[in-house]
Amino acid sequence: MTIPIRQSLEGVFLTGLRPGTTRSGIPVLRARVRAQQWRHEGETFTPQEPITCDLVVFHESTQRARTRFRPGDAFIASGHVNTYDVTRDGQTVQREEFVARRLGHDAARTRYKVTRTRRRLRPAIAPAAQPGSGRAS
Template identity: 90%
Template sequence: MTIPIRQSLEGVFLTGLRPGTTRTGLPVLRARVRAQQWQREGETFTPGEPVTCDLVVFHESTQRARTRFRPGDAFIASGHVNTYNVTHDGKLIQREEFVARRLGHDAARTRYKVTRTRRRLRPATAPAAVTGSGRAS
């Protein structure tokens, strides 16, 4: 059995998720995010310069994701990096975006309260089934 492994991105939303569509008409959400880089120095890790990049989310429930994340929220995403070229002021610039397959709040860095509706208790025994017509003969 193999363990599926993907690239991941841990960061903070700088902008809210903005809706859009791809060239083929698929719904997509885009946001600017900041991720902290770390450098290994012997046995310790030291923080490097933070990186700002684009986050792209392709999913059927884009409306639900749009309402769940706001600027400043910490998140964890798994997916892959997409590299593309953009022409800006006559110069060809290479840009990167992180395409997220899964996106969720970073539970270690996000404070939230879980509210659940109370469940009705099921009866201990099922009611007896009624057989026959119920009329005396």
């Protein structure tokens, strides 16, 4: 059995999710995010300068995702890094974006309240009334 492993990104939204489409017409959400970096030194971790990058989400329910995340929200995403070239002022610059397959709030850093509607209970059917029970009423 193999365990599926993907890259992950833990960060904070700097901008809200902006809707758009790809060249082929697929709905996409884009946001600017910040992620903290750490350097492992022996038995301790030292914080480094945070990085700022683009987060891209390809999702069918883009409207639902737009309402769930706001600037300042902590998130965890799994996916991969896409590197591409951008030409600005006559110079080609290489940029990176994180393409998220899954995106959710970071439960360790986000305070939220879960509210659920009460489910209506179905009335129980008496054993004698069940079809095929063999009992006569």
